[in-house]
Amino acid sequence: MKIRKAVIPAAGLGTRVLPASKAIPKEMLPIVDKPVIQYIVEEAVQAGITDILVITSRGKGAIADHFDRSPELEERLLAGGKQAVYDQIRAIPELANLTFIRQKETKGLGHAVLCAKEFVGDEPFAVLYGDDVIIGEQSATAELCAAYEKHGKGVVGIKEVPHEMISKYSSLKADPIGEREYLVTDMIEKPQTEAEVLSYFSILGRCVLPPEIFGILEHTAPGAGGEIQLTDAMLVLAKNGGMIGVDYTGTRYDMGNKLGMLQAAVEVGLKHPEVGRAFRAYLKEIAKTL
Numbered sequence: 001m002k003i004r005k006a007v008i009p010a011a012g013l014g015t016r017v018l019p020a021s022k023a024i025p026k027e028m029l030p031i032v033d034k035p036v037i038q039y040i041v042e043e044a045v046q047a048g049i050t051d052i053l054v055i056t057s058r059g060k061g062a063i064a065d066h067f068d069r070s071p072e073l074e075e076r077l078l079a080g081g082k083q084a085v086y087d088q089i090r091a092i093p094e095l096a097n098l099t100f101i102r103q104k105e106t107k108g109l110g111h112a113v114l115c116a117k118e119f120v121g122d123e124p125f126a127v128l129y130g131d132d133v134i135i136g137e138q139s140a141t142a143e144l145c146a147a148y149e150k151h152g153k154g155v156v157g158i159k160e161v162p163h164e165m166i167s168k169y170s171s172l173k174a175d176p177i178g179e180r181e182y183l184v185t186d187m188i189e190k191p192q193t194e195a196e197v198l199s200y201f202s203i204l205g206r207c208v209l210p211p212e213i214f215g216i217l218e219h220t221a222p223g224a225g226g227e228i229q230l231t232d233a234m235l236v237l238a239k240n241g242g243m244i245g246v247d248y249t250g251t252r253y254d255m256g257n258k259l260g261m262l263q264a265a266v267e268v269g270l271k272h273p274e275v276g277r278a279f280r281a282y283l284k285e286i287a288k289t290l
Protein backbone atom coordinates (compact mmCIF):
# COMPACT_ATOMS: atom_id res chain seq x y z
CA MET A 1 0.00 0.00 0.00
CA LYS A 2 1.35 3.42 -0.98
CA ILE A 3 2.30 5.55 2.04
CA ARG A 4 0.59 8.96 1.76
CA LYS A 5 0.77 10.29 5.30
CA ALA A 6 3.55 11.33 7.64
CA VAL A 7 3.74 12.49 11.23
CA ILE A 8 6.51 14.78 12.49
CA PRO A 9 6.75 14.82 16.31
CA ALA A 10 8.17 18.24 17.18
CA ALA A 11 6.79 18.85 20.66
CA GLY A 12 9.93 18.08 22.70
CA LEU A 13 11.43 20.64 25.06
CA GLY A 14 14.84 20.64 23.39
CA THR A 15 16.73 20.86 26.68
CA ARG A 16 20.00 19.74 25.06
CA VAL A 17 20.23 22.83 22.86
CA LEU A 18 19.29 25.47 25.41
CA PRO A 19 19.41 28.42 25.50
CA ALA A 20 18.92 28.45 21.68
CA SER A 21 15.62 26.59 22.03
CA LYS A 22 14.19 28.71 24.86
CA ALA A 23 11.95 30.96 22.72
CA ILE A 24 12.59 29.41 19.26
CA PRO A 25 11.53 25.80 18.60
CA LYS A 26 14.67 23.69 17.99
CA GLU A 27 12.97 22.52 14.78
CA MET A 28 13.25 26.11 13.49
CA LEU A 29 17.01 26.37 14.02
CA PRO A 30 18.66 26.69 10.61
CA ILE A 31 21.26 24.59 8.84
CA VAL A 32 22.87 27.47 6.91
CA ASP A 33 19.68 29.12 5.57
CA LYS A 34 16.84 26.61 5.97
CA PRO A 35 15.13 25.53 9.19
CA VAL A 36 15.46 21.91 10.29
CA ILE A 37 11.73 21.22 9.88
CA GLN A 38 11.79 22.27 6.21
CA TYR A 39 14.53 19.72 5.39
CA ILE A 40 12.35 17.09 7.05
CA VAL A 41 9.14 18.07 5.23
CA GLU A 42 11.05 18.09 1.91
CA GLU A 43 12.37 14.58 2.60
CA ALA A 44 8.80 13.34 3.19
CA VAL A 45 7.56 15.04 0.01
CA GLN A 46 10.37 13.39 -1.98
CA ALA A 47 8.97 10.05 -0.79
CA GLY A 48 5.59 10.87 -2.36
CA ILE A 49 3.94 11.85 0.92
CA THR A 50 1.12 14.36 0.47
CA ASP A 51 -0.36 14.79 3.98
CA ILE A 52 1.77 15.74 6.96
CA LEU A 53 0.79 16.25 10.58
CA VAL A 54 3.26 18.16 12.75
CA ILE A 55 2.89 17.57 16.49
CA THR A 56 3.83 20.81 18.23
CA SER A 57 3.45 22.28 21.70
CA ARG A 58 3.17 25.66 23.44
CA GLY A 59 5.56 28.29 22.11
CA LYS A 60 6.13 26.50 18.79
CA GLY A 61 3.82 28.65 16.65
CA ALA A 62 6.77 29.68 14.47
CA ILE A 63 6.66 26.24 12.82
CA ALA A 64 3.12 26.80 11.47
CA ASP A 65 4.04 30.37 10.47
CA HIS A 66 6.96 29.06 8.42
CA PHE A 67 4.63 26.95 6.25
CA ASP A 68 2.01 29.71 5.85
CA ARG A 69 1.82 32.34 3.10
CA SER A 70 3.47 35.70 3.87
CA PRO A 71 1.79 38.16 1.46
CA GLU A 72 3.64 41.30 2.64
CA LEU A 73 7.03 39.67 2.33
CA GLU A 74 6.12 38.16 -1.05
CA GLU A 75 5.01 41.58 -2.38
CA ARG A 76 8.18 43.24 -1.14
CA LEU A 77 10.40 40.60 -2.77
CA LEU A 78 8.58 40.92 -6.10
CA ALA A 79 8.67 44.74 -6.01
CA GLY A 80 12.41 44.56 -5.33
CA GLY A 81 12.99 42.24 -8.30
CA LYS A 82 14.09 39.40 -6.05
CA GLN A 83 12.40 36.73 -8.14
CA ALA A 84 14.58 33.76 -7.08
CA VAL A 85 14.01 34.29 -3.35
CA TYR A 86 10.33 35.00 -4.03
CA ASP A 87 10.03 31.63 -5.80
CA GLN A 88 11.69 29.88 -2.85
CA ILE A 89 9.42 31.53 -0.29
CA ARG A 90 6.27 31.05 -2.36
CA ALA A 91 6.98 27.30 -2.74
CA ILE A 92 7.13 26.56 1.01
CA PRO A 93 3.35 26.59 1.75
CA GLU A 94 2.76 24.43 -1.35
CA LEU A 95 5.09 21.59 -0.31
CA ALA A 96 2.32 19.41 1.17
CA ASN A 97 -1.01 19.49 3.00
CA LEU A 98 0.30 20.38 6.43
CA THR A 99 -1.72 20.28 9.62
CA PHE A 100 -0.66 20.99 13.18
CA ILE A 101 -1.88 19.76 16.53
CA ARG A 102 -0.52 20.21 20.01
CA GLN A 103 0.67 17.58 22.39
CA LYS A 104 -0.48 19.20 25.61
CA GLU A 105 2.10 17.57 27.86
CA THR A 106 5.51 16.26 26.82
CA LYS A 107 4.90 12.68 27.83
CA GLY A 108 7.27 11.14 25.32
CA LEU A 109 7.67 10.28 21.65
CA GLY A 110 5.15 7.40 21.87
CA HIS A 111 2.56 9.73 23.37
CA ALA A 112 3.27 12.31 20.63
CA VAL A 113 2.68 9.68 17.91
CA LEU A 114 -0.56 8.62 19.62
CA CYS A 115 -1.81 12.22 19.14
CA ALA A 116 -1.82 11.42 15.37
CA LYS A 117 -4.37 8.60 15.64
CA GLU A 118 -7.31 10.50 14.09
CA PHE A 119 -5.16 12.01 11.35
CA VAL A 120 -3.70 8.66 10.30
CA GLY A 121 -6.87 6.56 10.40
CA ASP A 122 -6.50 3.05 9.06
CA GLU A 123 -3.40 3.20 6.89
CA PRO A 124 0.37 2.86 7.28
CA PHE A 125 2.27 6.10 7.86
CA ALA A 126 5.79 7.46 8.16
CA VAL A 127 7.21 9.06 11.31
CA LEU A 128 10.04 11.59 10.87
CA TYR A 129 11.56 12.75 14.17
CA GLY A 130 11.50 16.53 14.17
CA ASP A 131 15.12 17.03 15.16
CA ASP A 132 16.82 14.45 12.91
CA VAL A 133 17.88 15.75 9.51
CA ILE A 134 19.03 13.14 6.99
CA ILE A 135 20.95 14.34 3.97
CA GLY A 136 21.81 12.14 1.02
CA GLU A 137 21.17 11.34 -2.63
CA GLN A 138 17.98 9.44 -1.74
CA SER A 139 15.18 10.44 0.62
CA ALA A 140 15.56 8.14 3.66
CA THR A 141 11.77 8.14 4.02
CA ALA A 142 11.47 6.93 0.41
CA GLU A 143 13.88 4.06 1.20
CA LEU A 144 11.80 3.04 4.24
CA CYS A 145 8.48 3.33 2.38
CA ALA A 146 9.85 1.08 -0.38
CA ALA A 147 10.75 -1.54 2.27
CA TYR A 148 7.25 -1.32 3.78
CA GLU A 149 5.68 -1.82 0.36
CA LYS A 150 7.99 -4.78 -0.32
CA HIS A 151 7.65 -6.64 3.01
CA GLY A 152 4.29 -5.44 4.39
CA LYS A 153 5.85 -5.02 7.86
CA GLY A 154 6.69 -1.99 10.00
CA VAL A 155 10.08 -0.49 9.10
CA VAL A 156 12.67 1.32 11.21
CA GLY A 157 15.56 3.42 9.91
CA ILE A 158 18.71 2.08 11.56
CA LYS A 159 22.42 2.92 11.89
CA GLU A 160 25.27 1.57 13.99
CA VAL A 161 26.17 4.00 16.76
CA PRO A 162 29.51 4.28 18.61
CA HIS A 163 29.62 1.67 21.41
CA GLU A 164 29.97 4.23 24.20
CA MET A 165 26.79 5.99 22.96
CA ILE A 166 24.39 3.02 22.94
CA SER A 167 22.98 3.78 26.42
CA LYS A 168 21.56 7.02 25.01
CA TYR A 169 19.82 5.29 22.09
CA SER A 170 17.79 2.15 21.39
CA SER A 171 19.49 -1.20 20.77
CA LEU A 172 18.12 -3.76 18.30
CA LYS A 173 18.39 -7.46 17.58
CA ALA A 174 18.86 -7.13 13.82
CA ASP A 175 19.74 -9.99 11.45
CA PRO A 176 20.69 -9.21 7.84
CA ILE A 177 18.17 -10.32 5.19
CA GLY A 178 19.29 -8.31 2.16
CA GLU A 179 21.27 -5.32 1.01
CA ARG A 180 20.99 -2.76 3.82
CA GLU A 181 17.95 -4.71 5.14
CA TYR A 182 17.60 -6.51 8.48
CA LEU A 183 14.91 -8.46 10.33
CA VAL A 184 14.39 -6.81 13.71
CA THR A 185 12.93 -9.14 16.34
CA ASP A 186 13.81 -7.43 19.62
CA MET A 187 14.62 -3.93 20.85
CA ILE A 188 15.25 -1.99 24.03
CA GLU A 189 15.27 1.77 24.69
CA LYS A 190 18.38 3.15 26.41
CA PRO A 191 20.03 -0.11 27.61
CA GLN A 192 21.71 0.55 30.94
CA THR A 193 23.89 -2.55 31.27
CA GLU A 194 26.17 -4.44 28.85
CA ALA A 195 23.85 -7.47 29.16
CA GLU A 196 20.88 -5.43 27.86
CA VAL A 197 22.69 -4.41 24.65
CA LEU A 198 21.27 -6.45 21.74
CA SER A 199 23.55 -4.86 19.11
CA TYR A 200 24.94 -1.43 18.31
CA PHE A 201 22.23 -0.90 15.70
CA SER A 202 19.85 1.80 16.83
CA ILE A 203 16.67 3.37 15.44
CA LEU A 204 17.68 6.78 14.16
CA GLY A 205 15.06 9.29 13.17
CA ARG A 206 12.62 7.49 10.89
CA CYS A 207 10.07 4.68 10.82
CA VAL A 208 7.05 3.53 8.84
CA LEU A 209 4.33 2.00 10.97
CA PRO A 210 1.08 0.11 10.46
CA PRO A 211 -2.02 1.66 12.09
CA GLU A 212 -2.04 -1.21 14.65
CA ILE A 213 0.62 0.79 16.51
CA PHE A 214 -2.09 3.05 17.98
CA GLY A 215 -3.85 0.21 19.82
CA ILE A 216 -0.45 -0.84 21.20
CA LEU A 217 0.49 2.71 22.25
CA GLU A 218 -2.79 3.07 24.12
CA HIS A 219 -1.62 0.24 26.37
CA THR A 220 2.04 1.21 26.62
CA ALA A 221 3.08 2.25 30.12
CA PRO A 222 5.75 4.93 30.66
CA GLY A 223 9.23 3.43 30.21
CA ALA A 224 12.76 4.91 30.13
CA GLY A 225 12.82 8.44 31.59
CA GLY A 226 9.18 8.11 32.71
CA GLU A 227 8.06 8.80 29.10
CA ILE A 228 5.79 6.73 26.85
CA GLN A 229 8.40 5.31 24.50
CA LEU A 230 7.67 4.57 20.85
CA THR A 231 10.35 1.85 21.03
CA ASP A 232 8.34 -0.02 23.69
CA ALA A 233 5.31 -0.08 21.37
CA MET A 234 7.41 -1.10 18.35
CA LEU A 235 8.83 -3.95 20.45
CA VAL A 236 5.36 -5.55 20.31
CA LEU A 237 5.49 -5.42 16.48
CA ALA A 238 9.05 -6.75 16.50
CA LYS A 239 8.13 -9.71 18.71
CA ASN A 240 4.99 -10.35 16.70
CA GLY A 241 6.29 -11.21 13.21
CA GLY A 242 9.24 -8.83 13.17
CA MET A 243 9.96 -5.41 11.76
CA ILE A 244 12.31 -4.51 8.92
CA GLY A 245 15.42 -2.45 9.67
CA VAL A 246 16.72 -0.33 6.79
CA ASP A 247 20.24 1.07 7.04
CA TYR A 248 19.36 4.15 4.98
CA THR A 249 22.01 5.63 2.69
CA GLY A 250 21.96 9.26 3.85
CA THR A 251 23.85 10.86 6.74
CA ARG A 252 21.85 11.70 9.84
CA TYR A 253 22.51 14.87 11.83
CA ASP A 254 21.12 15.08 15.35
CA MET A 255 19.94 18.68 15.43
CA GLY A 256 18.81 18.19 19.02
CA ASN A 257 22.44 18.28 20.17
CA LYS A 258 25.13 20.92 19.85
CA LEU A 259 27.78 18.85 18.07
CA GLY A 260 25.18 17.61 15.55
CA MET A 261 24.21 21.22 14.78
CA LEU A 262 27.85 22.13 14.09
CA GLN A 263 28.48 19.05 11.92
CA ALA A 264 25.40 19.79 9.81
CA ALA A 265 26.37 23.44 9.38
CA VAL A 266 29.86 22.52 8.17
CA GLU A 267 28.82 19.77 5.77
CA VAL A 268 25.81 21.56 4.28
CA GLY A 269 27.76 24.84 4.20
CA LEU A 270 30.55 23.22 2.13
CA LYS A 271 28.03 22.15 -0.54
CA HIS A 272 25.99 25.34 -0.53
CA PRO A 273 25.78 26.88 -4.04
CA GLU A 274 26.02 30.46 -2.77
CA VAL A 275 28.57 30.31 0.04
CA GLY A 276 30.19 26.87 -0.33
CA ARG A 277 33.32 27.99 -2.17
CA ALA A 278 34.09 30.88 0.20
CA PHE A 279 33.33 28.69 3.22
CA ARG A 280 35.74 25.99 1.98
CA ALA A 281 38.55 28.55 1.62
CA TYR A 282 37.75 29.88 5.11
CA LEU A 283 37.77 26.40 6.67
CA LYS A 284 41.13 25.56 5.06
CA GLU A 285 42.63 28.66 6.64
CA ILE A 286 41.12 27.83 10.02
CA ALA A 287 42.28 24.20 9.78
CA LYS A 288 45.92 25.35 9.49
CA THR A 289 45.67 26.87 12.95
CA LEU A 290 44.19 23.78 14.65
Ligand code: UTP
Pocket: 009, 010, 011, 012, 013, 014, 015, 016, 017, 055, 103, 105, 106, 107, 108, 109, 111, 112, 129, 130, 131, 132, 256
Ligand atom coordinates in the same frame (compact mmCIF):
# COMPACT_ATOMS: atom_id res chain seq x y z
P1 UTP B 1 14.01 13.93 21.96
O1 UTP B 1 14.09 13.23 23.24
O2 UTP B 1 15.21 13.97 21.07
O3 UTP B 1 13.53 15.44 22.09
O4 UTP B 1 12.76 13.36 21.15
P2 UTP B 1 13.50 16.41 23.32
O5 UTP B 1 12.67 15.86 24.42
O6 UTP B 1 13.09 17.73 22.75
O7 UTP B 1 15.05 16.47 23.68
P3 UTP B 1 15.86 16.98 24.94
O8 UTP B 1 16.41 15.71 25.52
O9 UTP B 1 14.96 17.75 25.86
O10 UTP B 1 16.93 17.84 24.36
C1 UTP B 1 12.78 12.93 19.79
C2 UTP B 1 11.69 13.61 19.00
O11 UTP B 1 10.42 13.43 19.62
C3 UTP B 1 9.78 14.67 19.86
C4 UTP B 1 10.89 15.71 19.90
O12 UTP B 1 10.39 16.98 19.49
C5 UTP B 1 11.89 15.12 18.90
O13 UTP B 1 11.59 15.51 17.58
N1 UTP B 1 9.01 14.57 21.13
C6 UTP B 1 9.62 14.09 22.26
C7 UTP B 1 7.68 14.95 21.16
O14 UTP B 1 7.11 15.39 20.13
N2 UTP B 1 7.00 14.85 22.33
C8 UTP B 1 7.57 14.38 23.47
O15 UTP B 1 6.86 14.29 24.51
C9 UTP B 1 8.92 14.00 23.42
